[in-house]
Amino acid sequence: MARVSYRVRPETAVLTRGFDPELSVGSARPPVYRSSTFVFPSPEAAERAFAVALGKVRPESGYRPDLIYARLNHPNAEILEDQLVPLERGAKAAAVFNSGMAAIFTVLISFLERDGTMIYTQPLYGGTQHLIHQIIEPLGFRAIAVRAGDMTALTETIAHTDNLSLVLIETPSNPTLTMTDIGQAAAALRANSRRAMLAIDNTLLGPTFQHPLSHGADLVIYSATKFLGGFSDLLAGAVIAADPDLIQSLTGIRALLGNILQADECWILDSRLSTVALRMNRQSKNAQRIAEQLAKHPRVRRVLYPSLFEDHGQIRIRDAQTDYPGSLMSLDIEGGKTAAFEFLRRLRIAKNAVSMGGVETLACHPATTTHSELSAEEMAAAGITDSLVRISIGTEHWRDLLEEFTRALDGL
Numbered sequence: 320m321a322r323v324s325y326r327v328r329p330e331t332a333v334l335t336r337g338f339d340p341e342l343s344v345g346s347a348r349p350p351v352y353r354s355s356t357f358v359f360p361s362p363e364a365a366e367r368a369f370a371v372a373l374g375k376v377r378p379e380s381g382y383r384p385d386l387i388y389a390r391l392n393h394p395n396a397e398i399l400e401d402q403l404v405p406l407e408r409g410a411k412a413a414a415v416f417n418s419g420m421a422a423i424f425t426v427l428i429s430f431l432e433r434d435g436t437m438i439y440t441q442p443l444y445g446g447t448q449h450l451i452h453q454i455i456e457p458l459g460f461r462a463i464a465v466r467a468g469d470m471t472a473l474t475e476t477i478a479h480t481d482n483l484s485l486v487l488i489e490t491p492s493n494p495t496l497t498m499t500d501i502g503q504a505a506a507a508l509r510a511n512s513r514r515a516m517l518a519i520d521n522t523l524l525g526p527t528f529q530h531p532l533s534h535g536a537d538l539v540i541y542s543a544t545k546f547l548g549g550f551s552d553l554l555a556g557a558v559i560a561a562d563p564d565l566i567q568s569l570t571g572i573r574a575l576l577g578n579i580l581q582a583d584e585c586w587i588l589d590s591r592l593s594t595v596a597l598r599m600n601r602q603s604k605n606a607q608r609i610a611e612q613l614a615k616h617p618r619v620r621r622v623l624y625p626s627l628f629e630d631h632g633q634i635r636i637r638d639a640q641t642d643y644p645g646s647l648m649s650l651d652i653e654g655g656k657t658a659a660f661e662f663l664r665r666l667r668i669a670k671n672a673v674s675m676g677g678v679e680t681l682a683c684h685p686a687t688t689t690h691s692e693l694s695a696e697e698m699a700a701a702g703i704t705d706s707l708v709r710i711s712i713g714t715e716h717w718r719d720l721l722e723e724f725t726r727a728l729d730g731l
């Protein structure tokens with residue numbers, strides 16, 4: 320089969336890049352290469368592959384080093400990484416990990432310099448915040464929290480922080496859907512003499528509705544467990560960048576940590592990429608219809624959802640930075656934790672489970688589950704209350720979901 324050598328659009332690239340059937344007995348789909356180790360054509364090739372992998376020599380352009388050992392790299396990771404690149408506007412390279420947390424940890428441990436400081440927006444996914452407190456801070460790094468969306472505080476903190484190595488922004492934030500301006504954060508970092516890394520957790524809206532590299536981010540991080548995977552049946556993470564050297568630094572650390580995504584998971588995830596935009600578009604349309612209706616229900620104080628923003632700053636960021644509102648929303652329900660739990664108990668189509676981004680609708684109570692590691696002060700600062708229920712809308716018919724949520728609210 321002749322390979323597609325000319326430029327094509329992302330929807331086409333994701334189905335034509337990264338895999339050459341001629342290398343796999345004409346198989347139309349990539350096989351799963353489960354080998355842990357790879358045979359070298361000669362001892363010289365082995366020597367060269369190790370020299371390149373260890374950074375002792377820089378490969379000339381076009382040189383594809385021989386594979387060595389699956390902890391460093393393997394064919395299914397290479398195929399998946401090649402196919403992730405066209406989905407992220409402005410990207411040139413990607414690295415895959417065995418979970419979103421593995422991707423985040425590898426970014427932090429790779430780019431935080433000795434005595435370095437990181438700034439992060441709050442709220443973050445509870446696990447990420449826990450990782451910062453349980454591992455990153457005890458290792459001696461400083462971590463400063465800034466309220467998500469507070470651009471004055473973020474710009475000033477960037478300007479006045481010594482030894483700043485990295486800024487981690489989750490936008491929109493999980494579970495409050497607060498947006499932080501990526502372009503403004505990138506400009507604040509550029510104005511600083513010492514260039515720190517800007518990493519964006521793009522799990523909630525990417526890769527379809529938000530493109531951080533176009534706004535000046537260095538690294539885009541995903542829990543690929545969510546929308547990229549799309550069916551709540553695998554764990555995966557990815558980091559994507561415009562600068563291949565940044566990805567090479569990460570894959571060097573990944574080889575030491577052993578947290579590369581395994582071949583079977585790469586193969587499954589790779590088969591999901593061509594439908595990510597289809598699924599996300601449908602899920603976002605469903606969610607927008609449902610959110611706008613639920614906002615009128617007398618038992619709902621507020622629906623946290625991008626198309627319902629009232630704050631001018633948030634509206635400005637939304638319009639400048641995102642294409643569609645996505646499928647995650649949080650309901651602030653009248654009646655506190657008791658009402659929130661009762662609402663969850665009444666759901667039948669939607670399942671009471673953590674996670675998001677799958678084709679099935681999931682709902683949970685962040686204060687007692689995904690964000691329960693946060694201290695009371697962090698919870699208050701993040702705006703996560705007992706009356707908040709987070710919902711990830713799937714691909715079911717939106718009317719069935721709306722009827723179910725309305726019934727559950729009516730009965731409270």
Ligand SMILES: Cc1ncc(COP(=O)(O)O)c(C=O)c1O
Binds near residue numbers: 419420444522555
């Ligand atoms: C925004 C965000 N980032 C990262 C993660 C961690 O991803 P994983 O569960 O794949 O490790 C999650 C998980 O819920 C998340 O919501």
